[in-house]
Amino acid sequence: MTMKETIDQALSKNSKTPVPARLGIIGGGQLAKMTALAARELGCDVVIFERNPSTPAAPLANDTWVGDWDDASLLLKWAAQADVVTLENEFLNVEALAAIERAGHVLHPGTSTLAQVQDKLIQKETLARAGLALPRFAGVDQVSKMESLGQDWGWPLVLKTRRNGYDGKGNFTLHGPQDIETGWAVLRGDRQALYVEAFCDFARELAVMVTRGRDGALAVYPVVETVQKDHVCHVVRAPANIPPDVASQASRVACRAIETIGGVGSFGVEMFLTKTGEVLVNELAPRVHNSGHYTIEACECSQFENHVRAVLGWPLGSTAMVAPAAVMINLLGAGGGSGQPHGLEKALAVAGAHVHIYGKTTSGSGRKMGHVTALGQTLAAAESKALEAATSLQFGKKP
């Protein structure tokens, strides 16, 4: 327990005047927005720190500071007004964040968790040491190593950046030795650290959201199936249509992964289900995650509300689904243009479809602009509703 936590606890015991909890969020995108909406329902205040003044979350905040995430001194001043600081993306400077912790402020997830996740090679080494199964991986610091790994493991290999990769950015598939030089050049292997993974010829991709409280309590959401399109999460089906023993295994793996990194808050655990029925960890997101957006309507307590509860040290809510099935579909920009969609009225006419428009200023090709969730008695029924609404909506023009 930090000094600030000890003082807070002592004060709260004697306090005669409850005050609003004040949540600080670094980042102001759609994840911060949905977290802020949940925090507001619970009566919390919200302060945002962002590089960009016009973000989806800014209009929901009591105050937004605009500045560089790497500016430790500004970040520190901003953090002083929050009871707890959290984040919506993992690509932050751990040194700057460590300054917040050293000053006695509460940061969740903390830098010790982030240090185990940010660098994907360290993340994989950490999970492997904890006994979790993963696709084979290895750091590569020279071109020659890839050729021998390909010979040992078989092609293809996936070459990846150790840091700052997401939604397929920072990945290059090596189908054989002839691709090595191109991959190395494209990912700038001479300038940044890379690693390779054995290509996983999976049967399905699965994901589990896990919220872990400050006291170590776990709230585990249903295992979902995620369908990627062009490396971006496109459809989420909850619960995944998999045998119960596979679901139990995936839940256990997800919990073990988050306990291993000592995470506090909501975390996304992405997994592969191989054709031989193995569950392998793909990667962790130390934050609320796209594969958990369905929980807003489909679960008693959403990933966002549970994240707020967890980081503030409050009891976690129930992850039970309120319907037998739910399907979420992402709304991606078709090209540049307005952040508001064409076709909204048509989408809203689909009974039972929940339309979320993030309110970004501009669209961009492949950019996440919103999502649609529908509940149903079956996955097929939910997916048909969600799809009908989602296909009505278009952001930006195809270039």
Added chain:
Amino acid sequence: MTMKETIDQALSKNSKTPVPARLGIIGGGQLAKMTALAARELGCDVVIFERNPSTPAAPLANDTWVGDWDDASLLLKWAAQADVVTLENEFLNVEALAAIERAGHVLHPGTSTLAQVQDKLIQKETLARAGLALPRFAGVDQVSKMESLGQDWGWPLVLKTRRNGYDGKGNFTLHGPQDIETGWAVLRGDRQALYVEAFCDFARELAVMVTRGRDGALAVYPVVETVQKDHVCHVVRAPANIPPDVASQASRVACRAIETIGGVGSFGVEMFLTKTGEVLVNELAPRVHNSGHYTIEACECSQFENHVRAVLGWPLGSTAMVAPAAVMINLLGAGGGSGQPHGLEKALAVAGAHVHIYGKTTSGSGRKMGHVTALGQTLAAAESKALEAATSLQFGKKP
């Protein structure tokens, strides 16, 4: 169709760049807050006009103007930035609102609706003319009339102010002729218009939320039972445990009432179910209503989202419940103090209880500070969860 609507429609047909819909809300309390939360999910912008700068809704708005609701010229300037103006309370100056409409701005509900609702005597006359059953009522402009009405209808009578009454404020029960002078003096009958109603010895109080679109489409929520405590809505049970034919009758009455006043938006219709099985209209609220807060978690589309859809001219959402039963319990201030509760962690530990804290600056005795909703397989199961969470929470100190 107003000139502005015609222009908007023409523009939207040709528009190549969708822009965020901008909802103006007069008032910034908890109803405005929950409306704003729903509007934000749909990607709308929100602007607030309020007398008080520190309100629950203000932190959710792009902009809040502080001023007097009766100041037509300020209201008009503010309204110019909104696509549609709506309101969270019915105690506004219709003259000031009419100025907004005359200037070509869209106001929903409009002044023609408000003029039929604000004055309770006119409201009752309007509903009676439309063939709806109500407890007997009559305007009273002199003390002597009450004595003869009491003799005709039987005691008790309820003496009420024609305007600005809510939550039992502006009501006085006359148990017999001996109470007339006191009632007249307490409600200042020499200064404001009063009316009397026959006391309704009801079996239950019922309520129905109805959303009506600009095109006249109706979205009707389940019939609920409301339990008042000290004239304030305390518990809402959805759906009401009543025979199906009574529920159908109540739904029909509610729809007819809102069609009669030409309402656009979400409306609360409060009714009495008499001991002989009659459904009588008690009163209308031309706005989202406390008896519909359960719809946030319990219905596919909440009263707040449907209000936003209706006033913006968008298709209405499904009012289907996502669980067999839901119970909402209001959290009222026990006395003065902080707007934040004691006991939050205890309440959050109740699985399946949805805690809403409005974020008011201060508590007050009987003031609405938040609410709790729980879903369940039965009303009893839902109520037990909601009650456990609600009784854990306390706002302010008993004086």
